Structure formats: C-alpha cells, structure tokens
Amino acid sequence: MGLRADLNETLARARGDLRMGVPVVLMGQAGAVLVASAETVAPERMAAMAVLGPLDLALTGRRAETLKAVAYDTDVARVIVPEGAPLAWVRQLADPADDMDYPMKGPLQTRRDGDAALHRLALTLCKAARLLPAALVVPVPSDFAAKHGLVQVPAAEAAPLMLVLPPLDHVISAKVPLRAAENARLHIFRPEDGSDEHYAIEIGRPDREAPVLARLHSACFTGDLLGSLKCDCGPQLNAALGQMGIEGAGVLLYLNQEGRGIGLANKMRAYALQDQGFDTVEANHRLGFEDDERDFRLGAQILEEMGFSAVRLMTNNPAKIAMMERCGVQVAERVPLKVGLSKHNERYLAVKAAKSGHLL
Ligand SMILES: Nc1nc2c(ncn2[C@@H]2O[C@H](COP(=O)(O)OP(=O)(O)OP(=O)(O)O)[C@@H](O)[C@H]2O)c(=O)[nH]1
Numbered sequence: 001m002g003l004r005a006d007l008n009e010t011l012a013r014a015r016g017d018l019r020m021g022v023p024v025v026l027m028g029q030a031g032a033v034l035v036a037s038a039e040t041v042a043p044e045r046m047a048a049m050a051v052l053g054p055l056d057l058a059l060t061g062r063r064a065e066t067l068k069a070v071a072y073d074t075d076v077a078r079v080i081v082p083e084g085a086p087l088a089w090v091r092q093l094a095d096p097a098d099d100m101d102y103p104m105k106g107p108l109q110t111r112r113d114g115d116a117a118l119h120r121l122a123l124t125l126c127k128a129a130r131l132l133p134a135a136l137v138v139p140v141p142s143d144f145a146a147k148h149g150l151v152q153v154p155a156a157e158a159a160p161l162m163l164v165l166p167p168l169d170h171v172i173s174a175k176v177p178l179r180a181a182e183n184a185r186l187h188i189f190r191p192e193d194g195s196d197e198h199y200a201i202e203i204g205r206p207d208r209e210a211p212v213l214a215r216l217h218s219a220c221f222t223g224d225l226l227g228s229l230k231c232d233c234g235p236q237l238n239a240a241l242g243q244m245g246i247e248g249a250g251v252l253l254y255l256n257q258e259g260r261g262i263g264l265a266n267k268m269r270a271y272a273l274q275d276q277g278f279d280t281v282e283a284n285h286r287l288g289f290e291d292d293e294r295d296f297r298l299g300a301q302i303l304e305e306m307g308f309s310a311v312r313l314m315t316n317n318p319a320k321i322a323m324m325e326r327c328g329v330q331v332a333e334r335v336p337l338k339v340g341l342s343k344h345n346e347r348y349l350a351v352k353a354a355k356s357g358h359l360l
C-alpha cells in the first residue's frame, strides 16, 4: 500500500469532514458535486457554496413525505434551495423539531431531471456519520477538490462499497468478572472502515459445536447506562447476562448501533418528537430515517469469527432471527426476553409489536 488513502480511508475522512461541517466532493459520471451536511455546515460555508451554482437540499423520501415535497427519485428528494435562502430555512427542512410550530414550509420545488445518484450517496454518508440525513449539494468543476484541499470520493466505487460489511479485526480480549457471571471475557472488534467498534462478552467457554445461548444487543446509552424507563434495554441486558451466568455459558454481542442505528443525537431528536406525540416509528420517519437502520449482518459476522455457527437467540425481534439465518447462523431456538415493562414503555413496546413485528 502506498501513502495515498484507499477508498475506505477516504470514506472515513469524508464522514469526519461532514461531521465537522467541512464540505466534500463526490465525483460522478456526469460531473462533480460539493456536498455539506445541512446539520453541521456553517452559514459562511453555505454562502460560499451558493456562489458556486444552484444549491439543492438532498432529503430522504421519508423526510420529503412529511414535508409534502415530491421525491421524483422515490428514496431521494432534491429540493431546490431558493436564491438567498438562509441556513435557517435549510435547517427547518432538515430537522423536524419545529415542524409542529411551522407546519407550512412549502410549496417546495424539487428537481426532476438529471441523476440523483450523488444526492443519494450524500445522504448515505450523512447517515453513516450519524448526522441528520440532509445535505446541501452544488455542482462544481472536476478539479475542485484538488484546488481547495477537500476530500474527493469516487461515487461509482464508493456507493457499492458502502453496502458491504467491512471486515472486523479482533483487537484484544481480557477477563472482566461480572456480577452476573465471574467467568466473563470482553472481546473488542474493530471494523476496517474506521466505524465504531463492537464488543462481545463471552461467558464461560461455550462449546463451539453446540448452539450457544446468544444475545445481539444494540447499544442504548439511556437504557443500558442511565436506567431509562422509556425502553426495555437495560433489563434485557441484565437478564441476558444473568441467564448466561446461570447456564455458565453464552455470548452477548454489544453492537454499537445506538438508537437502532441512527446515533444518540438523532435518537434524542426522535425522543423529542415522541414528546410531541409521535410514536417511535413515526419519529424515525419524520427525521428522514427508516424504522430500523441497523445492520444485523454484523452480529452474524462476529459470531462466525468467534467460531459459533448456531445460536439459541434471546430476542423478541423476528428480523434478527431472519437475518441470522440468511447469514448462515442457524437459530436452533428463540429464547424470549420479556423483562422491564413499565408504564413509560408500554406504548413503545406495543408499537414495536404492531409496526415492527415484535413477538409479544
Ligand atoms: N430510533 C430509536 N431507537 C430507539 C428507541 N428506543 C430504543 N431505541 C434503540 O433501539 C435499540 C433496541 O435494540 P434491541 O434491544 O436490540 O431491541 P429489538 O430490536 O427490539 O430486539 P429484541 O430486544 O432482541 O427483541 C437500541 O439501539 C436502542 O437505543 C426509539 O424510540 N427510537
């Protein structure tokens, strides 16, 4: 490998830059565009972008639905930013926080001609950076990145790469005696694309030839650490480790997919919308996300790397079972995990059962 950044490294830089409010260049077949996150871009940078050409605001089809904007490309809407529109105008479209106070934002003009591929990639990058899926997009000459010292992403290669799960490196493991099980070991897995690390807690030394008692737990800072009553995550985490402790063997994957994969800041935005009366699924949609943005292939990959091919899966979520099976991990048994019901999460769990197919 030479000193030049490869594509994975370039994408990691692009995510970092978008988070910092720095624009990046996406190179497509029909030309290049300059892209900035609507959430993090500074007003001066937006003004500098507006000088370069007509500004679009790329939004997901989900967000467009709430805004009553026509998404000609189904999953992507290219909203035309009126000349002279301030950053506040853009932020109001990107962020649903004030939707209820200012319901009439339109009529919004959306682009129909041309190709939406670069807008789509911009949104994928925003999601991967755990930002709101909303990006300012403006056409630029193909030598723009080199001239201005910006990161340049070749779209045709990057878009398919972002759909592939990166290889995970096992970094280290060490003993961590737990209240629930003294013979526990924590493993750290690091994705080669520079995204968040994931953990596996191995209890005892489970037989690799038999189905292992397993849980795929998605990070929930509020439930796991703070004891939030809005969800059932904390009690599920403790019950799963407790059961593994009792049986003397098991593996709990702690996947850093906070907020069903949208990140903690966006999850708090979803909670703020829930305070306005929307349910957990509606809140995700208003923000521009799908119900569930997690990638459960990750869990299968870690299990496989640890030498497990069959599980007794502790879950109420049929999507997790289906994904395990599709990824070649046999689910020998579903072990229900029903704990932590409170008056605060009754509705949340009912919505998951009604809309996301969770088993009651
Ligand atoms: N976006 C969003 N995420 C939430 C909300 N409440 C909890 N979460 C997240 O949802 C995830 C819950 O994950 P899991 O415990 O794996 O739950 P599950 O998919 O319902 O499956 P099982 O618990 O296995 O039945 C965690 O990442 C939480 O942070 C919410 O209202 N909105």
Ligand SMILES: [Zn+2]
Pocket (backbone or CB within 6 Å): 220, 222, 223, 224, 231, 232, 233, 234
């Ligand atoms: Zn939770």
